[in-house]
Amino acid sequence: MTLSAIQIHPDDTVVCLLRDHQAGECATLRTGPTAALRSDTPMGHKIALVATARGAPVIKFGAVIGHATADIAPGEHVHLHNLEGGLR
């Protein structure tokens, strides 16, 4: 089985794509497939592993990397449009 996404830390709410993905595809984690992607998403970018409510923390590397600025569904691209850092 070729993995196509990686969950860096067990607590992470997002996973990183190891190649470009098309909308409708499921990424493959060691633990199994993710939810279907909502949009085309490039390599290195993040998709949500779990539903994340607006205002909730987004976790990567086992740490908070910012908070959701909109409700995020599993499989959705997580980037500038729905995630904001908390410190600057």
Next chain:
Amino acid sequence: MSHFQGFPRAIGRPGIRNHLVILSMCGLNAPGARRVAAALPDSVLISSPYGRGHVGADKVFHGHMLNAFATHPNTGAVVILAPDDGLCDGMAAKVAATGRAVSGFSLQRWGEDGTAMTTAAIVEGHRLLAQVQSEERRACAMADLVIAAECGHSDASSGIVANPLVGDLFDHHIAAGGAAVFAETLEWLGCEPGLYARSKTPVVADRLRAHVQARHAITDAAGHDIHIGNPGPQNHAGGITTLEEKSLGAISKGGTTPIMGALAEGEAISGPGLHIMDTPTLSPESISSMVAAGSQIVCFTTGHGNPYGSALAPTIKLTGNPDTAARLTDQIDFDASDVFRGLRDRVAALPELITLVDCICNGALTCVERNRDGDEVISRLGPSV
């Protein structure tokens, strides 16, 4: 492996190498020192282009770093080249006190005859080289190993694969009683609160806070705002959204254990566990500071490639980038691109990395050693007068 075959020292941690160091203490000696090192290709040249006109903390730091290299665990013997008897004999005494063989040459003692002095230093260097090369490796505890981590020319694969993999190695080594260190203060920005929270004691957290504030003061004084455009458009295109995320990718090479010590640049690592050092971001300065602290081996992650390493501490080059691994086969020691390509999980790569570290501690050469791409650099903390 709980042991490796290395070089126990009368004082301090064991070496994984037994280098003859050609130590040039001052820029006045640098050309002569290069001739000595060229005549002794198996020696390690450590040469400062400065040495006089330092003042205050800069002067103290320069002397500390030279002393740290001369008495480093991987240093077996030293040929000192100095401008005057005071510098020469002072350093020779410090080296001799650690049980290492040392020969000092000062221009003052040689009547400022650089040619004659260099010739004599080469003869003496041959004798010391034969001596260090004849010493046999003996069993040393792996727990006495200090591993340093550095990243350079990073890309998306660094934060996803290579850095967390080195973090896994740190966690493994520290669980077995070892010590480890990572550095580069500006790469902590955005995740300082997490580092303070991971600090073992409030004193460690306060020192970290002071280090961050001091680097801010340097950039502020220069009229430079390190937060503007950070992360920048390239980071965004690569999938990095926030500053916290960018820095967490960099510091993921430090693993997940509590921070036992917050060190000033080049400050010795005295105990086990994870340490974090205040250094500039340039790899030569950052790596040399961690080597001066006592690190015998360095893990250097790269995205696009980066040939540089420490001269004293074998430097393992790791990449998760498939193109880099395929392109720079003579410069990458550990190819983790199969993790990035999804062919195996990161946890499956760790045992192989542990085995590589073990082999290198026992004498296997790194790419940097084969390519002679190692150097040591001493940061300047202020202008000369």
